[in-house]
Amino acid sequence: MPNAWKLLVENGIGNLVFDCPDTEVNILTSERLKALDTILDEIASNQALKALLVTSAKNRIFIAGADIKEIEGIQVKKDAFEKAEQGKKIFQKLEDLKIPTICVINGACLGGGYELALACRYRLACFSNNVKIGLPEVNLGILPGFGGSIRLPRRIGLLKALPMILAGRIVSAEDALKNKMVDHLYPEKTLLEDAKRFAQMVVKRGGFSRRAKKDAMTWFLEDTFIGRAIVFSKAKKDVLKKTKGVYPAPLEIIKLISKTVGRKGAAVYRLESEHFSNLGTTEVSKNLIKVFFLSEKYKKFRWTDSAVAADGIQKCGVVGAGVMGGGIAQLVSYRDIPVRVKDLNEKALAGALKEAMGIYKSALKKRKIKKHELENKMGLISTSLDNSGLKNSGMVIEAVVEDLGIKQKVFHELGDLTSPEVILASNTSSLSVTKMAESCRYPERVVGLHFFNPVNRMPLVEVIRAAKTSAETLEKTILFSRRLGKTVIVVEDKPGFLVNRLLLPYLNEAAYLLEDGISPFEIDTLAEKFGMPMGPIELADQVGIDVGYKVAHILQEAFGDRMKVASILEVVKKQGLLGKKSGKGFYVYKGRQKFANPEVKLNFSTKKVAAEDARKRMIYIMINEAARCLEEKVIDSAATVDIGMIMGTGFPPFRGGLLRYADSVGLANIVKDLERFQNQVDAKRFEPSAYLRELAKKGGTFYS
């Protein structure tokens, strides 16, 4: 195999070019690291060299990082330690070179790539959207192990480095310059020439520095014992609040940096390798890596073999200006696509505008957009009480109330109004898209497009293939959804589709547990400890008891007694306790606090349910239903279930996904527990599906 590293010398300036053969991406495998080691020895002994540039021969990529497959393969702690040591020794060699070293960042520079950059004396980058810089290791359940955890705090200060590593944040060239993660930016076209000139300048002047003075507060927090203690304790508190302690990597990072910050010598690097090895073999990390590959795969997954290359949608219509309609309008306008919102009710239209404005204002506050962008994007949303402006939309998304009759009327009207190439999509969460299409002219352009609430934040959409949906319609809808920044799963037109069909039984089971005498706090804590972002009871309040009840009923009608709605839901709904929107549901909400609602009469039974059983009942009921979905071919694979549940419900990624988790528990164990629950709790709800029984009997797994 040809060497990925090549040294070119010109006027005493060395240019070490990284160019991984036979690929478009530069990745640091251990083999390439070894090759780097060899070439660095040559460079060190080359007396003629006055300075060294490190560059990439790839177009939009400097170095995308270390080889994730290799990290995934690490099985024992010692290997993890060795791997980190090997890499950082080579980077140390780079740092120890006597001549100035200049890293020339022309594109993505992530993880191990940026750790290499940090080992250089200077970092230059270019004005280009391709430049993305950061240490995202934490997202894979590990920490920067090639010296990055040590060098970044040194380069940019603890206050900036710590949150950067803890969040695995990736920044633009401009932000990297502001943060001093790079020293200078040049035009993309002349980056290499400018870097060479920069090298000559450094050689001539003997250095380059743009260190600014620290203000007193920064000095106190970064350079005093007490200050640092405050920083680390605050960081730990934030992490625990955000992750509930189920992710070990951020905590390990805080531990490591608190031990190493401000210290010199080889020992700190060794510490980094040790802490890396604590994480490198964990199941959490393995699962996160699997989920990373999964989400990469689903970004581009080919769901159809349609040859359509672009959605061609230049304008979008939305019918129904509720919370979902408003959210969809905001999302569409955010991608600079004009959107026309229709509703029969002026108040609803105003609500949609308010919803969109609220999202934009909070983005403005978080500096995700600028003031002029808010004006431009809000300007793309217009409202109407009639059908004007819908006819020339590329897609019209229906988001009216969940009532089949009303939806059919809307589709009938839209079908007559629009020409056959206009895609008509329903944002229904559980009703039959096929039945809606029946009322419509040219039903092959009717499709389901199920967004999740809140639309701007939930990364998943379910694209529903109705009986007559054409491949072209499906593909265009998928492409459009991706343009909106969403991950797509394609689901067959069965009640509840995938996510709600699994999620509702989970919420329903939580309600049964309430009836069994467990407090809402206990139930929510159990789920949160498992890793769910929010407990089921609070989630029910968030979604709205009336909404949840309605969907639950649709599912009961479709699937019979195994989805029988817990009676407490009906009681609470009749009491008018609708959840967060009405201030009261299972909890009472006051400001940011919540209390168990005394109006909800609990203790229907005094059976004592063990905590472990309670958790199993909630999770296994989903697994069992997912098996049925696979059996009925509602979705194509276990991976689709996992990506759907992670992105659609926040199912904990560190578990690897619902069905990967099931595999790790063992399907036979799950069937056994389900059978036990059949005897102890309910024969229908926990009846193991044929598919699951079969797999368990064979000793198989969902993923095999």
Added chain:
Amino acid sequence: MKKIAVVNGVRTPFIKAWSLFDRMPAQKLGTLCVTELLQRTEIDPNLIDEVIIGCVGQPIDAANVARVISLQAGIPKNKRAYTVNRNCASGFEAVTSAFEKISLGFDDIVIAGGAESMSNAPLVFSKEAAGMFMKLQRAKTLMEKLAVISGFRPKHFAPVAALSLALTDPTCGLNMGQTAEVVAKKFAISRERQDAFALESHKRVVASRQKLREEMMSVFIPPKFDISATDDNGVRENLTMEQLAKLKPVFDKRSGTVTAGNSSQITDGACALLLMEESKAQSLGYEILGTIAAYDYVGLEPSEMGMGPAFVIERILRKAGLALKDIDLFEINEAFAAQVLASCDALASKKFAEENFPGGQAIGQINPDILNVNGGGIALGHPVGVTGARLVLTCLKEMKRRGLKRGLVSLCIGGGQGGGILLERN
């Protein structure tokens, strides 16, 4: 010659300055209108070659406000846009510029209109005060700064409203209301006639509310959107002659007759029209509102600028070879009741014709029943850059409703001009 059609148009409600639209700059009002026009006509934005917007008080934070409006309305970046200013006829100028561009083949499809936020006219400091502020900014040391600060006097902190400056003609030294007084006195237009005319304007707007909604869009007021503007809000429902009579003259306090009640209001709003060749409209499947048969502008004595309509109506009729009776509907913008009435009197006057018109022949008396049938600027308000476009829209919609053939819209222009457009329907 090409026939240029107005396909459709839409305007915001006309809203009294410093009320509902207080926080909405001209670019926002214009954007809302152009967006709505694109939606209502369902035209592909890629087909719009140019956006031309009339605006007198250009927002200081939106130079070439037409371009800002064009982009914010989602019209592609490779399209063109410019802003025009012919003072009170800026809305006309946008329409006639579009006419010229399309006629000459530079553009195929144009959006023309006006956008004006009189609420957002800035307050300005005197040149002297501005100089002091600049010096203060440049001063480096504390001593230098103190030296500049010590030079400030209270008068330096008294800003001047740009709006009142804009409404004053620097060549004759009179503000617009004072020119109305000049005209009222010269043509002996009594206070009672002016007030009666004003009252009629309000009555007609009230009676036409439903009709006017056809040319309007609702505007939800940001950032909360909980209030929506659906009607013009300057009109007074139960206005009486007695109430009007109580008002004091504003521009000549002793012996004047022009009051706030018989003058147009200071107003915010926007209007947008879609123009293209008639044949183009047909090929795109549009039913058009009407065509522009002729237009013209005239110059006259600045201190009598209110007579502009008389001069321009005569000129348009003469050049088109038409008589007064050939016109089915008239709009004369009500900047001031005095000026509308004086213009009408002048058109009927043999003496005035002999002194001022080439033929020396009086044009005739305009039937008040076909003049400003849905009311005018006194009740609706007169957002200076917008009114011209509104007159075209209002007149065409009324011609359509009544099945009329010809309409003539005109207005007087601060600085001593008149403008008019002859509209036709088949």
